[in-house]
Amino acid sequence: MASFDLSKLDRNNYGSWPMPVKFAAALLLLLLLVALGWWMMIKPKQNEFAAAKAQEATLMASFAEKQGKVVNLDEYKQQLADIEDLLRQMVRQLPSKTEMPDLLVDISQTALSAGIDNELFEPGAESPHQFYAERPIQLRMVGTYHQFGAFVSGVAALPRVVILTMHDVSLKPLASAQPVKGQRAAPTGQLVLEGTVKTYRALDDNEIEETATPAKPGAASASPAAAAE
Numbered sequence: 001m002a003s004f005d006l007s008k009l010d011r012n013n014y015g016s017w018p019m020p021v022k023f024a025a026a027l028l029l030l031l032l033l034v035a036l037g038w039w040m041m042i043k044p045k046q047n048e049f050a051a052a053k054a055q056e057a058t059l060m061a062s063f064a065e066k067q068g069k070v071v072n073l074d075e076y077k078q079q080l081a082d083i084e085d086l087l088r089q090m091v092r093q094l095p096s097k098t099e100m101p102d103l104l105v106d107i108s109q110t111a112l113s114a115g116i117d118n119e120l121f122e123p124g125a126e127s128p129h130q131f132y133a134e135r136p137i138q139l140r141m142v143g144t145y146h147q148f149g150a151f152v153s154g155v156a157a158l159p160r161v162v163i164l165t166m167h168d169v170s171l172k173p174l175a176s177a178q179p180v181k182g183q184r185a186a187p188t189g190q191l192v193l194e195g196t197v198k199t200y201r202a203l204d205d206n207e208i209e210e211t212a213t214p215a216k217p218g219a220a221s222a223s224p225a226a227a228a229e
Contacts, residue, residue, distance in 0.1 A: 091131050094202040095160040110154040116143035128211050132200050140194040142174055169195030
């Protein structure tokens with residue numbers, strides 16, 4: 001096999017190169033052009049294609065989800081109507097604005113009837129929402145476990161539906177509290193319940209309309225007073 005001294009090749013006269021050298025140089029140049037073309041043209045398109053495939057999968061999943069909702073749209077509307085009707089029925093069972101003062105008295109009297117000592121029972125200002133208003137009550141009650149049970153049963157037996165939710169409420173033995181100077185020792189089994197509970201009432205049609213209507217400028221200062229009524 002013939003050998004060639006590449007250092008003796010005339011770089012200015014490619015035509016004088018031996019045929020095997022010409023073939024090897026042409027092959028090397030072709031490979032270089034192919035690699036350069038792949039790097040500059042094909043690879044970016046591959047990246048775009050991969051991104052398009054990922055987007056296609058996301059869009060197909062979104063389409064399938066929305067198609068399922070459209071197929072069941074009538075069923076969803078009926079479920080929504082049933083939920084709204086149930087909500088209206090539940091709201092109608094809550095006490096009204098005129099019944100709320102008497103209801104607060106009933107709750108306090110129920111505690112006293114159960115033998116509970118109401119050391120603090122202070123209703124706060126109302127906060128109106130879409131269909132109802134909530135009213136916090138700061139309280140501190142002292143009684144036994146059975147007395148608190150009787151209180152809960154008595155509240156549940158009131159003519160109107162009474163909802164009491166606990167917020168930052170603690171129940172602990174009275175003996176663990178700091179003794180007050182001059183007071184005798186607390187009886188065994190006494191518990192102290194203190195914190196904030198919230199009770200709820202239904203809004204009337206005018207109040208619902210006012211709640212849904214944005215407040216006008218200058219009316220903001222009057223709203224706290226109205227809520228406290």
